[in-house]
Amino acid sequence: MKNNNVLLGILGGVAVGAALGILFAPAKGSETRKKIADKGNDLKDNFKDSLSKLTDKISKSVEGFKDEAQDLIAEAEQKIKEEKTNLENLKDINESVL
Template sequence: MGKDSNTILGILAGTAIGATLGILFAPDKGSATRQRIADEAIHTKDKLAERATTLKDSVVSTVSTRKETLDDQIETIVSDASHKADDLINTLEKKLADLKAKNKKLQKTS
């Protein structure tokens, strides 16, 4: 997780703890306090679920983008290697033709 994710999770956790402590120390009936704690827990759970969904979407987007970039890089490398292989084959064919020509001259003079 990145710094932003950790910061947001810390803020959410701090908010939940603070709200819970505030409710516990508030002068209210036990049943009302328990209801407030339950409501705050549900609210915090919903916020965490929303943040998790956002984080998941962000990760999926990043992975998808990086995969496309990697695919493009691999395609470029393969294409470059293919062109270099063609250049090497052409050079070797020229050298072979030169060697064959020299060999023919040597065979005629013997």
């Protein structure tokens, strides 16, 4: 969550800086509008790329957690089978002693 806020802050700062730079630069109105539109499109593309990278990173983390959970479940099932076998063996031993 903190990384998202930092990323949004940086993108916002870049947008404000670019807009101010364009507005204060001496140019025709049509050139200025074109520059603003181009910068807006660049920022949109950068934001999409950043969002895509973040989504990929989250997906990989979720897959990793899923794999770990499946491994833990398989390990727990194996231990349960082993303990069940041990209990059955103890039951057989106890019955043979009596």
